[in-house]
Amino acid sequence: MKQSLQLRTSQHLALTPQLQQSIRLLQLSTLELHQELEQILGENPLLERLDDPLDHSVRLLADGAISAPAPNGAEATPDTLAPPQDGAAPAEGDTPYEGGADGADGGDSASAADGDSDWGEVGRAKNPDDDDSRPQIEASHCTLREHLLEQMRVTVTEERDRVLMELIIDALDDNGYLEESLEEIHARLPEEAEVELDELRTSLTLLQSFDPAGVGARSASECLALQIKQLPGIPLVTRRMALLIVDKYLTWFAQREFNKLKKALDCDDEDLREAQAVIRQCNPHPGAEFASDVSDYVVPDVIVKKVRNGWQVSLNNDVMPKLRVNAMYANLLKQGRGESAMGAQLQEAKWLIKNMRQRFDTILRVAEAIVERQKNFFSHGAVAMRPLVLREIADTLGLHESTISRVTTQKYMLTPHGMFELKYFFGSHVATEAGGEASSTAIRALIVQLTGAEDPKNPLSDSKIADMLGEQGMVIARRTVAKYREALKIPPVSLRKAL
Incomplete structure (x- = not known):
């Protein structure tokens, strides 16, 4: 080739x-x-x-002198404040830049x-005496560990007990739950320390009496039970019923199986409603209030x-x-x-x-x-x-x-x-009976309105919501309503039912 x-x-x-x-x-x-x-x-x-x-801002120069801001917000330097000489070209940056179509003029460096x-105008300089111009110092954040250690210092006097309690505090997660079992913590301790398992149990019991209520729990049931025991002004019968619910029937309570609860507890709607109000006063995540997460805006x-x-x-x-x-x-x-x-x-x-x-x-x-x-x-x-x-x-x-x-x-x-x-x-759009189109965003907003105005004792099912939207001319399937409802984080009908 x-x-x-x-x-x-x-x-x-x-x-x-x-x-x-x-x-x-x-x-x-x-x-x-x-x-x-x-x-x-x-x-x-x-x-x-x-x-x-x-x-x-007022700045400290290298020689120790203080440089105050210029009235127009720029630094008071000869380069920015001196007027141009007669016959001289204006200083660069005095006039806005008007670039060409391609951003380059094709000439030399000059x-x-x-x-x-x-580009843009310099904002008005703030008066140094204004409240909003003064630096604001953020308060120090107290973590859950620091809060518990502070209570331990005024409660526990023996050095050995403090070490054991601090060991348990370090095993807590961000929500205040004990991630490891006491047996696992005991197994990690050296044998020469001669720590008994009962000592750890005693330290955990003392920790669970600290603020916030429910800290040191090993499960959601134990966390709620610790808080219910410390709630003031609760009748004895109602307190016992609430403790029984969180101990044995917490799953039914979460799924709102009220008929099963009334049968198992042998109570009426009023008694169950009072116990429900007590449980709702509890916080299942007692340590979350000490989280250091900064809110994004x-x-x-x-x-x-x-x-x-x-x-x-x-x-x-x-x-x-x-x-x-x-x-x-x-x-x-x-x-x-x-x-x-x-x-x-x-x-x-x-x-x-x-x-x-x-x-x-x-x-x-x-x-x-x-x-x-x-x-x-x-x-x-x-x-x-x-x-x-x-x-x-x-x-x-x-x-x-x-x-x-x-x-x-x-x-x-x-x-x-x-x-x-x-x-x-x-x-996207959804077809209407009149031949037009309805936005999916508008349908989501209608679902929020319908579920917000429903009867808590008889909430609307997905099929009922689809029928009500159909009455307004929007042709939408039940599974589509369920998809939009889940996207809006609205619970299903069984979890929205109230006594």
Whole structure:
């Protein structure tokens, strides 16, 4: 086979680095975006942000002097406060950057430095005397172990007893239950310690008298029984019945088998109702209140407000980072004294600023399109939600469906009805008798309403709920109702029944 050289012309689609960055920024959540931004700021010295939370704080300089914040929120340095000289070009960063279509102007480093950015406005500087400007010190968190050890120090005097009790405390889980049996704990102890099993039992009995009530239990029945014994003001007959229920018939009680309970206990509805009220005062997880889990909260990307002519959609300025190109480095590049690597970093900074602006503009456009199509939801609630798919928004805005998917993932909207992810407004449809369509979100909202207004003594079954929805013109099967009910974490009819 003879070798030869041939020239061919072909077309292919490639993602430029700028486009790859734009796609990546679009799919990040607010928290991930700020984490990515902090990493980029550490790598690119030509990029800086104006909304640094420490900008309005009093700082201690290297020489020991105190630097107060400038009135406009920026540091009082000659570079930022000195006016431009006559005939000199304005300092970089004084005017907003208006990038081109491709984010690059094709010129040298000097011309590339002519368009750096001040994206966004610097927030109003807070008065140092304001209450909300003072640092708040969080109170120290007390763990379950620390709480129990503190009670042990004032109760147990012997060092040997303290060691044994501390050994049991260390074996408790986050809910306050004893994970290991006393036999297993005793087997782990060295023989030379000469610890008897009865000593561990005595230490556990003393631990179970500590606060919170029910701590040190080895099962749910024992935990509830410990609490019932310590509840004040309970009649003796009712206390005995409640103890008998948690000891022998806790499964029936959890499954609401009231007829079996009344037959086994030989009591009427009133007696069982009083015992049930006693058991419900107990906490099956006594140690959970000492958990150190920090509650996660969501910051909205867009905010929807009611105005006279309809609904107004706006971006949340608190989550929009305010970026600009560093003026000092940009001036060095303009004067031709910068390195070639700095020219590439300047272009990357401009790309990031442009892609950041494009990210929030796209989120705003998608949010406005969603609000336009879900006006009934904002006016009447979830029961008025209409079916909506990604393709409908994509065709309206002239974007790809994958772009809409990235925009609506982990982006949140604050509405008068609460905080919702943008994907919440999209859902499948169910046919109606009139030939129309009903949103699955609206059906879930109706199921919540129906189960919330039902008679506790005669709750609605899935078939009954399906029939009631059918009366409203929504054709839905019983298994579909069961699927939606489970997704809403609503118990089945047998667990919703009350005495």
